[in-house]
Amino acid sequence: MENLSFMKKLIALAVVAIASQAATFAGEPVSSSKQVIAPPPPPPPEYFRPNEFDIGAFATYATGVGSNGGKLHAWGGGMDFSYWFPWKYAGVRFQGAGVSIRGGGGSRSVTLVDGFTAPVTVTGGGGSVAAGILTGDFLLRLPLDDFWPGFHLAPYGFVGFGGIILGNSGGEGRTVSENFTVTNNTTGVTRQVTLTGRAANRLRNNLGTDRVLGHVGGGLEYRFTPHIGIFGEIGYDFPNGSSNNFIQTNFGLRYAF
Numbered sequence: 001m002e003n004l005s006f007m008k009k010l011i012a013l014a015v016v017a018i019a020s021q022a023a024t025f026a027g028e029p030v031s032s033s034k035q036v037i038a039p040p041p042p043p044p045p046e047y048f049r050p051n052e053f054d055i056g057a058f059a060t061y062a063t064g065v066g067s068n069g070g071k072l073h074a075w076g077g078g079m080d081f082s083y084w085f086p087w088k089y090a091g092v093r094f095q096g097a098g099v100s101i102r103g104g105g106g107s108r109s110v111t112l113v114d115g116f117t118a119p120v121t122v123t124g125g126g127g128s129v130a131a132g133i134l135t136g137d138f139l140l141r142l143p144l145d146d147f148w149p150g151f152h153l154a155p156y157g158f159v160g161f162g163g164i165i166l167g168n169s170g171g172e173g174r175t176v177s178e179n180f181t182v183t184n185n186t187t188g189v190t191r192q193v194t195l196t197g198r199a200a201n202r203l204r205n206n207l208g209t210d211r212v213l214g215h216v217g218g219g220l221e222y223r224f225t226p227h228i229g230i231f232g233e234i235g236y237d238f239p240n241g242s243s244n245n246f247i248q249t250n251f252g253l254r255y256a257f
Contacts, residue, residue, distance in 0.1 A: 047152040047223040048143035049256070050088040056080045056231065058252025060097045062133075065245050072246065074099040074131070082139065091139045093158065097248070102128045133237070133248065135162030135215045152223040156233075159216045164239055211239035221254060229254045 057079050064072035078097030085091055137160030144153045183190045219233025231254050238245045 044149065045226050047145055047226045048084075048088060048141065048154050049226070050084060050086045052082075052084040052088065052091075053257045054080075054082040054084070054254050055257075056082070056252050056254040058097075058231075058250040060099060060248055060250045062099060062101075062237075062246050062248040065247055072101055074101040074246075076100060078133075078250070084139075084141075088143070089141055091141070093137045093139055093160075095135050095137065095162075097133045097250075099131050099133065100128050101131050130167035132165040133162065133213075134165070135213075135235075135237075136160050137215060141221075152229075154221050154223075155218065156221065157218040158233075158235070161212065161214050163212050164237075211244070213237050213239040217248075219250075223256070227256050229256065 057077070059077045060075070062072075062074040062076075076097055076099030078095060080093055080095035082093040083091050137158040139156055139158050141154045141156035144151050144155075181190060181192055215235055215237050217233060217235030219231055221229050221231040223229040230252070232251045233249070235248045235250070236245070237248055
């Protein structure tokens with residue numbers, strides 16, 4: 001009996017030892033190697049973006065191309081405000097420019113009194129007229145850096161309509177009175193004639209009052225940064241009445257938000 005009791009104790013001690021060893025192995029940490037993955041580089045900034053709002057300031061030169069406007073030219077400046085849609089290739093723009101239009105004078109022949117003397121040559125009627133040119137345009141552009149990264153140039157086109165608002169010259173509308181000596185070519189009779197009238201500016205005679213106009217053209221914009229660029233554009237403006245058509249050229253700076 002003592003031997004049997006001794007054997008049971010040995011078996012119990014062996015079981016406890018094995019269980020303790022298994023717990024020791026189970027508690028040891030398992031080492032594993034982890035691979036560090038570098039994040040991908042950020043995409044390059046877009047120079048021409050969707051939902052973009054632009055402000056531009058420019059100098060402008062305009063020259064007449066119609067039969068009435070062939071001698072007309074104008075210098076001035078203006079600003080434009082553009083918004084590009086979520087589809088960055090299309091947008092809308094409002095543009096306004098103030099100019100001083102000159103020309104339209106020169107020499108011309110007039111008949112002072114019917115039947116007396118041949119027509120005489122007079123000069124004048126030109127001068128300058130202040131004007132505002134306002135247009136609203138639909139825009140389409142093609143950023144070339146979509147095809148050639150690093151080449152941040154975008155040609156664009158526009159079409160729209162607006163109006164030209166004319167001011168008046170300083171002496172326009174004043175009353176004038178001049179004396180002339182005229183001679184009848186047939187009888188040789190000479191007489192004094194006094195002509196009274198109002199001074200008129202030939203520019204306003206040609207253009208008339210304020211006019212609605214159409215507007216179409218194109219340009220190029222280059223971005224130095226995603227926010228700062230320069231641009232140049234040429235637009236063809238046709239007020240109602242083709243004789244008054246003119247070409248407007250703009251050069252300026254643009255800031256994009």
